[in-house]
Amino acid sequence: MKDIKGILLGIGIAAAVLVTLSFYVLNAGNIELEEFFLIGIVIILVVSAMYIIWDRIKNVNKGLPAQDERLKLTNYKACSYGFIASIWSAVGAPLISGILFDHDLEGHYVTAIVVMCGGIAFFISYLYLAWKGD
């Protein structure tokens, strides 16, 4: 039951993100190149989340648990990598922007970069550890 609740919650969150994104795209008017890039990353994150949810549904349907001790450990490791990536991106993004492009990043861009870097690092390390083992 707990597994099914988790799966339903995941589907709900992914659907909410997609609905929000589609409202944004429909009302944005002309979408610039950098926005395409950001939208692409959000879609990649949602697709990765859907893959994890699909994997869990597959296991539940076979009568196996959605999560076990190895996957919990994988989750913790991936979370810590995501956290480290977030911290470094918060420090590195304004620095790189300043040094390479001579441009001060605005706060909302830094926040977006931190969220994206953390999310991407989480998903890449999660998928890698889940497939290849520790």
Next chain:
Amino acid sequence: MKTRMKELRARYDLTQEDLAKKIGVRRETILFIEKGKYNPSLKLAHDIAKALQTTIDNLFIFEDDGR
């Protein structure tokens, strides 16, 4: 750490999925333990040994890694 899980599974004619269902873990976990890519917790090692009607000592072969 090496394991005799595959050998014992074959003895009882169990697939990885059968064993996973028996002890309540994902099939991939059994696969990774057999390949030596994941060291199970003591509780999981005990459950596997019980499912394969053996002891932890008999199931896992510990190698001295110099620590």
